[in-house]
Amino acid sequence: MARYVFITGGVVSSLGKGLASAALGALLQARGFSVRLRKLDPYLNVDPGTMSPFEHGEVFVTDDGAETDLDLGHYERFTGVHARKTDSVSSGRIYSNVLEKERRGDYLGKTIQVIPHVTNEIKDFLHIGEDEVDFMLCEIGGTVGDIEGLPFFEAIRQFIHERPRGECLLMHLTLLPYLAASGELKTKPTQHSVKELQSIGLAPDVLLLRSEHPIPDKEREKIALFCNVRKSAVIAAPDLKTIYDAPLAYHREGLDQAILDAFGISPAPRPNLARWEDVMDRLVNAEGEVRVAIVGKYTQLEDAYKSIAEALTHGGMANRTRVRAEWIDAEIFEREDPAPYLEGFHAILVPGGFGERGTEGKIKAAEFARTRGVPYLGICLGMQMAVIESARDLAGIPDAGSEEFDHEFGKKRFTPVVYHLKEWIQGNHVVARKVSDDKGGTMRLGAYTATLTPGSRVAQIYGATTIEERHRHRYEVDTKYRDKLEKCGLIFSGMSPDGRLPEIVEIPDHPWFIGVQFHPELKSKPFAPHPLFADFIRAAVEVSRLV
Ligand code: GLN
Numbered sequence: 001m002a003r004y005v006f007i008t009g010g011v012v013s014s015l016g017k018g019l020a021s022a023a024l025g026a027l028l029q030a031r032g033f034s035v036r037l038r039k040l041d042p043y044l045n046v047d048p049g050t051m052s053p054f055e056h057g058e059v060f061v062t063d064d065g066a067e068t069d070l071d072l073g074h075y076e077r078f079t080g081v082h083a084r085k086t087d088s089v090s091s092g093r094i095y096s097n098v099l100e101k102e103r104r105g106d107y108l109g110k111t112i113q114v115i116p117h118v119t120n121e122i123k124d125f126l127h128i129g130e131d132e133v134d135f136m137l138c139e140i141g142g143t144v145g146d147i148e149g150l151p152f153f154e155a156i157r158q159f160i161h162e163r164p165r166g167e168c169l170l171m172h173l174t175l176l177p178y179l180a181a182s183g184e185l186k187t188k189p190t191q192h193s194v195k196e197l198q199s200i201g202l203a204p205d206v207l208l209l210r211s212e213h214p215i216p217d218k219e220r221e222k223i224a225l226f227c228n229v230r231k232s233a234v235i236a237a238p239d240l241k242t243i244y245d246a247p248l249a250y251h252r253e254g255l256d257q258a259i260l261d262a263f264g265i266s267p268a269p270r271p272n273l274a275r276w277e278d279v280m281d282r283l284v285n286a287e288g289e290v291r292v293a294i295v296g297k298y299t300q301l302e303d304a305y306k307s308i309a310e311a312l313t314h315g316g317m318a319n320r321t322r323v324r325a326e327w328i329d330a331e332i333f334e335r336e337d338p339a340p341y342l343e344g345f346h347a348i349l350v351p352g353g354f355g356e357r358g359t360e361g362k363i364k365a366a367e368f369a370r371t372r373g374v375p376y377l378g379i380c381l382g383m384q385m386a387v388i389e390s391a392r393d394l395a396g397i398p399d400a401g402s403e404e405f406d407h408e409f410g411k412k413r414f415t416p417v418v419y420h421l422k423e424w425i426q427g428n429h430v431v432a433r434k435v436s437d438d439k440g441g442t443m444r445l446g447a448y449t450a451t452l453t454p455g456s457r458v459a460q461i462y463g464a465t466t467i468e469e470r471h472r473h474r475y476e477v478d479t480k481y482r483d484k485l486e487k488c489g490l491i492f493s494g495m496s497p498d499g500r501l502p503e504i505v506e507i508p509d510h511p512w513f514i515g516v517q518f519h520p521e522l523k524s525k526p527f528a529p530h531p532l533f534a535d536f537i538r539a540a541v542e543v544s545r546l547v
Pocket of ligand 1: 351352353354355379380381382404472473474475476
């Protein structure tokens with residue numbers, strides 16, 4: 001049976017609990033243990049699929065088609081363990097399950113209450129897969145004391161109480177603010193936050209403390225004494241120049257040792273940190289720099305494209321070069337010539353997105369890349385816009401567009417080169433959708449296979465002709481226009497196995513122009529950069545050498 005580590009946060013939000021959980025997962029792996037990471041989110045949305053990226057950052061999609069919190073992206077990037085549907089749950093999902101059971105009559109006429117019905121539902125979730133790994137790491141979203149979080153904390157209290165002693169522990173992440181006037185790190189907010197936990201029956205075994213300065217011994221002792229944890233379990237989480245330093249930095253501070261000690265695992269297996277040493281070597285000792293323009297819509301919030309930013313960094317690591325990604329609002333190109341903005345970039349990326357706003361600007365960016373020979377990577381909507389650009393400018397379909405935008409405005413304005421997909425094949429069954437279906441979870445979601453044309457650039461890049469990538473979209477390029485577009489030089493080099501859905505387009509007669517209907521960024525890891533991103537950056541490095 002797995003040992004459980006619950007990761008909670010206090011004092012302020014955005015302390016990097018997801019990252020700390022992911023780094024701990026990586027460290028336990030380095031000690032030879034298998035891990036699985038989970039996120040429990042207190043918000044009432046059933047899943048983050050319908051939340052704006054401005055609200056919640058990127059929606060991370062799993063192989064099995066769940067739309068989840070972006071922290072699952074951190075988990076995968078640090079551990080390489082592919083997340084599953086059962087690794088993410090929200091209060092909304094829990095309540096929705098409970099209410100569904102109530103309507104079905106599963107509770108046999110009982111009064112439905114937070115305790116025990118909601119807490120039981122949470123505990124059932126926690127038990128899933130408990131025999132599969134050595135350590136289950138469960139992060140609770142929000143901060144202790146939030147009203148919505150209470151049922152989760154109560155469920156954890158019960159869960160720990162019901163398991164044999166020594167099988168669960170709680171790691172609490174807080175902040176030690178620095179008062180410049182007195183030159184001190186203040187421990188009081190941490191003490192209060194631990195009190196808050198204690199008031200609901202929980203006690204931390206390990207404290208991970210974010211602080212801008214090293215924690216003096218005196219403060220460590222004070223925290224240990226007042227918060228009732230061992231001094232050796234008071235761990236500093238210093239600010240880092242790069243998130244990928246977290247495993248090595250937290251190891252130096254003694255985090256993994258403290259966790260193993262708290263479980264009484266002795267002697268602790270020695271860690272093998274070679275993977276992270278190599279990752280850091282590639283980051284720190286990179287030579288040169290390439291500039292990549294990301295022309296998108298949600299540019300004010302970097303978290304909206306979290307995985308893309310990380311995958312670009314990984315692409316740089318594969319080439320031992322630094323990548324400077326700059327975000328440009330696509331709408332600017334609807335008013336102004338893109339040339340002055342885009343000249344000087346070594347590559348252009350148009351990411352995924354929803355809705356018509358900004359799309360004419362993205363089409364301009366694709367045109368600039370195509371006509372100027374600048375490496376172009378179009379992801380999902382970015383592929384659709386590249387196809388529309390070629391259809392308009394090369395294939396003689398001046399009103400080419402996507403049905404998505406006609407649906408949005410309720411009138412027909414475009415020739416639908418990109419159309420609404422109503423039926424497709426998943427594994428060995430047919431999935432059907434209507435335009436009027438609910439917005440939540442009704443897309444083509446999760447991992448699908450694509451067949452690549454032997455000899456195409458993408459087949460060379462992947463070194464394979466069958467690949468599997470994650471999807472999240474409703475609209476699809478229409479194969480009706482394939483011949484026309486291929487005659488103009490835009491080749492459909494990746495298709496669904498049944499040949500009906502275009503997965504990849506490329507322009508062989510261009511230094512590097514590829515559009516993909518899926519999200520390769522979701523599978524890139526610092527220790528295994530995604531081949532498309534690695535090659536995209538390689539092409540950018542080549543451009544940078546020419547200028
Ligand atoms: N809006 C487009 C679609 O639904 C693209 C989605 C995306 O970029 N993830 O097909």
